[in-house]
Amino acid sequence: MELDDLPQEILINIFSRLPPKSVGKCRCLAKSYRDKLSTPHFIKSHLTSKPHQENLLLITPSYSISTIKDDAISRKLELPGNWFEVMGSCDGLVLLIDKGFEKFLVNPITLQQFKVPISPLALDKNESLCLDGFGYDSSSDDYKIVTLTHYDTVNKPRPNDIFVDVYSVKRGVWKRIDNLPYDHPGVELSPGALVNGALHWLASRREPGHPPVIAAFNLAYEVFDEIPAPSGIDLQNFNYNKLVALGDCLCIIHDNQGDGPINVSIMKEYGFEESWTNFSINGDIEWFIAKPLCWIGDEEVVWVSAEYNLVVYNWTSGTLRDMVVDGGPAMAMDGGTFVESLVFPPFIGA
Known part of the structure; x- marks a missing residue:
């Protein structure tokens, strides 16, 4: 046979x-x-057949892309362009932005790339601020890019409105939904943190006192909900914090005004305020650039430092060490994680 x-x-x-x-x-x-x-x-x-190990994808100081597997060996990807920032990752697809602020979906394994068309609804990039997020909507079997934009000047009409645009990779179209029902702090322009089928941003309610919230955009229903922030959080400096996804958990890096240890909160059980766990990092990592990338085992977290070094923090022993790749210290301007897959837009929903 x-x-x-x-x-x-x-x-x-x-x-x-x-x-x-x-x-x-x-x-x-x-x-x-x-x-x-x-x-x-x-x-x-193939995507759902087995557990997938997360690999690191890094944007180097020369604006190229490399990947790291097994924490030791890197591979430069032959993807031409001057890459600037990792905006999200889902099912092996990575959303990247280049120095010209154009968006691309890239599969680091197959080296396929897809240029995301510019939204006909987009504001002038020279007069606006933009935040992106990327994830999968299981209800429609579709990957979606979500963009929050608002004018960066009071001289424009409706300067306080934050527009929410959604791109369907399956259908290849942009659409605008209801405006963001919150005020975005506007200090840390972090990508949406993808956890539990929703993209998350720090925001504040439009009411007296502007109480802070974590705004969660449900990719299936395309509506916003709220996730409780850690109790005792510094409300005065809430808009200086940074929200990211660490593994399958929401993670907040607290503002420390550039002085003292970095305080970190991780939501261990999604949606439950009581599950927020706190720890502090002592070391030479400045809060406004430090970004956690991934776990190594159950105790160590890989960070991008202010000097573009990759460092590993052990939250059990409270120690920091340089991450060694290819026999020496690793460097990156930005990074993220991805799983190995064959997923690429032309195959989605075909």
């Missing part, structure tokens, strides 16, 4: 267990393999 004689479901089950690069080699064996291993059904089966 030849491999092609096996039932279709058995073939898919076998190939779904291979790493993406091995699947790519199998596609080159014959046209029949290429066709079978390129269908949306197979790509989705």
